[in-house]
Amino acid sequence: MERPNYTQDYDKVLRSLYRAIIFLSSFAVVLALGLIYYGLMGNPFAPKQSPPVVDTQQKQPVSRSAAAADERIEDGIHLATGLRVADGFEVVRANCTGCHSGKLIAQNRATRDGWQEMIRWMQRTQGLWELGGNEDTILNYLAANYAPQEIGRRASLDVEAIEWYILEE
Ligand code: HEC
Structure with a gap:
């Protein structure tokens, strides 16, 4: 072997x-x-995605992107912003709808002073810019269209205006 x-x-x-x-x-x-x-x-192998759309118009004092948005108006309300179309509307829209919806404004009621207070608060704490000559226009618009006596949201209690009644003993 x-x-x-x-x-x-x-x-x-x-x-x-x-x-x-x-x-x-x-x-x-x-x-x-x-x-x-x-x-x-x-x-x-991931499904193709379009890149996220960046809204470069946000937070800018003058919003031109609105041109492409819904411009319909119903019952005097501009649908896209929720704001009433009246004198000063465009100025308010340009200055006040960049950070939050106009609906936040439309939900509120205040006197001219009250509105000015809110604007000052936003300027102090939220980065709202100086409104310059537009402030008057804006305050006029707000005071006229979103005043406390309007129906929708109850105005703050005015003690003088309450008709007090005496409880029977
Ligand atoms: C730079 C950003 C900015 C701009 C511009 C701006 N706001 Fe505001 N605003 C804010 C922030 C932030 C809040 C708080 C939002 C929240 O509570 O969700 C606010 C809140 C509000 C509120 C609600 C206040 C409350 O007590 O609930 C109103 C009304 C308002 N803003 C009105 C306006 C008006 C009128 C203008 C235009 C003059 C304006 N805002 C412009 C930032 C801004």
Whole structure:
């Protein structure tokens, strides 16, 4: 019987081991390339999304984006802003609807002084800009259209105006 040639066998084993290592490392290379692609380009299998729309018009004193918005007016109310269309409307719209909806304004009732207080508060704490010559126009508009006596929201209690009655004993 032939004696086993251990050197040859050893060579064979070594060669198949190399083959296995090369075979496996080709997977590793493909995987690594995939990860690099993923890292650089993002998930290629993700559904295509349009980039988020950035509203660059926000917080700007004069809003021109409104031109593209809904301009319908119903019962004197400008639908997009919720504000009543009256003298000064455009000035109010330009200065007062950048940070919050006009509906927040329409929900409120105040005297001219009260409105001025709110404006001062926003100027002190919320970054509202100086309104300059527009302040008068804005206050006139607010005082005329969102005055306390209007129905909608109850005015603050006016003690003088309450008709007190005496409880019977
Ligand atoms: C720079 C940003 C900014 C602008 C411009 C701005 N406001 Fe405001 N306003 C705010 C913030 C912030 C609040 C608080 C919002 C909240 O409470 O959700 C607020 C709140 C209000 C409120 C609610 C107050 C309350 O007591 O609930 C009214 C009314 C109002 N603003 C009216 C106006 C008017 C009128 C103008 C235009 C002269 C205006 N805002 C412009 C930032 C702004």
